[in-house]
Amino acid sequence: MRAMCLAQPGCASLASSAAKRSTDADAKCSGNHALASEHHPMSERAYTATIVSAGMARDWEAAVHALPDMLGNMLEPNVIHYNAVIRACTRSQQWLQVLSVLAGLRLCGVQPDIFSYGTALSITGDIRQPWAKVIELLSSVRCLGLQFDATTYNAAISACQKGQQWERALLILGEMQEFTLQLDIISFGSGISACVKSLEWTRALHLFSEALHRSLQMDVITYSAAISACSKGGQWAEALKLFSEMQALDLDADVMAFVAAISACEQGSQWANALGLLLEMKHGKLEPDIFGFSSAISACEKGFQWEWALEVFFGLQEASLPANTVAFNAAISGCQKGHQWAIALKLMEDMQRKRLEATVVTYSAAISACEQAHQWESALHLFADMLRQCLQPDTIICSANLSACSAGDKWFVVLQLLSEMSNYRLQPDLIAYVAGISAFASGQQWQWSLQLLADMRHSSLQFASVVAYNA
Numbered sequence: 451m452r453a454m455c456l457a458q459p460g461c462a463s464l465a466s467s468a469a470k471r472s473t474d475a476d477a478k479c480s481g482n483h484a485l486a487s488e489h490h491p492m493s494e495r496a497y498t499a500t501i502v503s504a505g506m507a508r509d510w511e512a513a514v515h516a517l518p519d520m521l522g523n524m525l526e527p528n529v530i531h532y533n534a535v536i537r538a539c540t541r542s543q544q545w546l547q548v549l550s551v552l553a554g555l556r557l558c559g560v561q562p563d564i565f566s567y568g569t570a571l572s573i574t575g576d577i578r579q580p581w582a583k584v585i586e587l588l589s590s591v592r593c594l595g596l597q598f599d600a601t602t603y604n605a606a607i608s609a610c611q612k613g614q615q616w617e618r619a620l621l622i623l624g625e626m627q628e629f630t631l632q633l634d635i636i637s638f639g640s641g642i643s644a645c646v647k648s649l650e651w652t653r654a655l656h657l658f659s660e661a662l663h664r665s666l667q668m669d670v671i672t673y674s675a676a677i678s679a680c681s682k683g684g685q686w687a688e689a690l691k692l693f694s695e696m697q698a699l700d701l702d703a704d705v706m707a708f709v710a711a712i713s714a715c716e717q718g719s720q721w722a723n724a725l726g727l728l729l730e731m732k733h734g735k736l737e738p739d740i741f742g743f744s745s746a747i748s749a750c751e752k753g754f755q756w757e758w759a760l761e762v763f764f765g766l767q768e769a770s771l772p773a774n775t776v777a778f779n780a781a782i783s784g785c786q787k788g789h790q791w792a793i794a795l796k797l798m799e800d801m802q803r804k805r806l807e808a809t810v811v812t813y814s815a816a817i818s819a820c821e822q823a824h825q826w827e828s829a830l831h832l833f834a835d836m837l838r839q840c841l842q843p844d845t846i847i848c849s850a851n852l853s854a855c856s857a858g859d860k861w862f863v864v865l866q867l868l869s870e871m872s873n874y875r876l877q878p879d880l881i882a883y884v885a886g887i888s889a890f891a892s893g894q895q896w897q898w899s900l901q902l903l904a905d906m907r908h909s910s911l912q913f914a915s916v917v918a919y920n921a
Contacts, residue, residue, distance in 0.1 A: 494525055498534055505538030513538035514547060517554070529560050536569045549583065567591050568602045571609075584609040585618060600631045604640060611644035616653065619644035623657075635661065639672040646679045654679035655688075670701050677710040686718030693727075705731070709742040716745040721753035728762065740771050747780040756788025773804070779811050786819035794819040795828060810841055818850045826854035830863065845876050852885040861893030868902075877909065 492500070497520055504512040513535045520527050532555040539547040552570050555562055571587050584606050591598060598606075603626050610619040619641050626633055638661040645654035658676040661668065673696040680689035693711045696703060703711075708731050715724035724746045731738050738746075743766050750759035763781040766773045778801050785794035794816045801808055813836045820829040829851050836843060848871050855863045864886050871878060878886070883906040890899040 492523065492525075494520075494528070494531070497525065497527075498530055501531060501534040501538060505534065505541050508538075508542050510539045510542040510544050510547060514551065517551075527558070527560070529555070529563055529566065532560060533563070533565050533569065536566060540569050562590075564591070564598065568598055571598070571602050571605050582613075588622070600626065600634065600637065603631060604634070604636045607637060607640040607644065611640045611647065614644070614647045616641075616644040616648040616650050620653070633664070635666045635669055635672055638666065639669070639675060642672060642675040642679065646675050646682065649682055651679040651683035651685075655683075668696075668699065668701070670696065670704055670707055673701065674704070674707040674710050677707060677714060681710055681714035681717055684717050686714040686720055686723075689714030690723060703734075705736055705739055705742070708736065709739060709745065712742050712749070713745045716749040716752065719749065719752040721746075721749040721755050721758065724749035725758060725762070737769065740766075740774055740777065743769070743771065744774065744777045744780060747777055747784070751780045751784035751787065754787050756784040756790060759784030760793070773806075775801075775806050775809060775812070778806060779809065779815065782812060782819070783815040786815045786822070789819070789822050791816075791819040791823040791825055791828070798832070808836075808839070808841075810836075810844060810847070813841065814844070814847050814850070817847055817854075821850040821854040821857075824854065824857045826851075826857065826860060826863075829854040843870070843874060843876070845871075845879050845882065848876060849879055849882040849885065852882050852889070856885040856889035856892075861889040861895050861898070864889040865898065878906075880906075883909075 497516055501513045501516050504510070504516070517527050517531065517535060520531065532551060535551050536548055539545075539551060548570050552562065552566060555566065567587050567590060571584060588598075588606060603622060607619045607622050610616070610622065623633065623637060623641050626637065638657055642654045642657045642661075645651070645657065655676060658672070658679070661672065673692060677689045677692050680686070680692065689711055693703065693707065696707065708727055712724050712727050715721070715727065728738055728742065728746045731742070743762060747759050747762045750756070750762060759781055763773065763777060766777060778797060782794050782797050785791070785797065798808065798812070798816050801812070813832055817829045817832050820826070820832065833843070833847065833851050836847070848867060852864055852867050855861075855867065868878070868882075868886055871882070883902060886902050887899050887906075890896070890902065
């Protein structure tokens with residue numbers, strides 16, 4: 451068995467890993483831990499104590515090195531030794547080593563026990579370990595007829611949550627019930643978070659309701675996850691209701707809970723509630739993060755409250771938080787809805803100065819603001835800048851530019867923009883057609899007007915003929 455074990459890939463990798471350690475490390479093992487010597491061979495019990503000691507000292511390499519050292523001294527490691535090594539690696543968050551040792555244990559013909567799998571599974575729940583490993587470990591346990599405790603199952607659900615595997619998480623929850631294990635708030639909280647991350651908000655709220663039905667002691671984390679589910683489902687009223695329930699239970703809302711509620715208000719364009727929550731955070735001596743500010747700005751923008759949007763935006767500077775692209779986009783969109791083209795351009799300049807990359811959304815809002823103010827030159831400048839950034843324009847952006855140039859009687863520019871749309875294979879909408887026909891008519895370019903009118907009639911648009919013919 452010993453010769454076969456040394457020939458197995460898993461054990462060979464352990465031996466190879468140990469051989470690569472430095473001379474100092476080997477000296478440390480032989481000196482400090484006294485692993486073996488010709489005159490004083492160590493017993494299996496002494497090796498166990500050495501591995502445990504190395505684990506307590508977070509010296510996982512010394513613990514792993516003990517396994518091939520035992521084999522070299524004609525001793526076969528048993529499940530106790532392997533479990534001690536797995537525990538040592540777990541203490542140092544060496545998840546790759548944990549899985550390697552577990553594989554070596556099985557290859558050497560040693561039967562893993564529930565502690566072996568449970569320890570390996572617990573570390574996969576603590577880090578962003580691929581969820582597939584968790585499922586593999588669970589399958590191995592089932593085949594051996596073993597059963598985890600609730601804590602280990604919770605770690606498995608957490609791993610699935612981090613891997614956005616909501617279906618797997620729910621299956622594990624079902625398995626816990628099948629084995630009559632007690633589901634606690636950690637079980638439900640991890641399941642809810644898994645559903646939220648996968649945008650399965652209805653299932654998340656169902657789990658939350660079931661947790662309430664079981665009279666579990668709810669915590670802020672679980673409430674925050676449920677509020678996030680409401681946000682993603684556009685259920686802002688339900689989100690605020692849950693937030694109020696949480697406060698009624700004397701649970702101190704943290705930044706995550708506030709941000710989730712503000713995000714829900716953003717989805718429902720509830721700008722006043724968003725601002726109220728932001729103010730409540732400051733009164734509670736909680737510092738809003740960039741996501742909270744961005745959601746509040748967006749809520750004000752969607753509610754056509756451009757002044758409040760800018761007020762919150764400039765509050766980022768007071769909080770010493772660097773504004774990101776999302777915050778700038780929301781503020782510029784607010785300016786567009788408030789017909790504040792000059793401020794929108796100023797914000798665009800600030801973005802460039804801060805070296806933030808503007809997106810199609812950014813340019814669309816700024817160009818629309820210029821179009822509404824008949825600032826065709828500024829609109830064209832932004833359009834050219836967008837093309838230099840290798841961003842793909844959409845129909846809305848092109849239509850806004852066409853409208854701006856139409857108001858400025860720049861029919862030749864309109865002709866160029868229509869050509870650009872064709873190059874990008876964009877189908878003009880009704881706004882683009884009417885703006886183009888109007889510009890050609892103002893410039894007495896009747897042949898182009900008639901051509902564009904004919905194109906519109908042959909397009910799939912159900913156009914307003916009266917408006918087009920009047921143009």
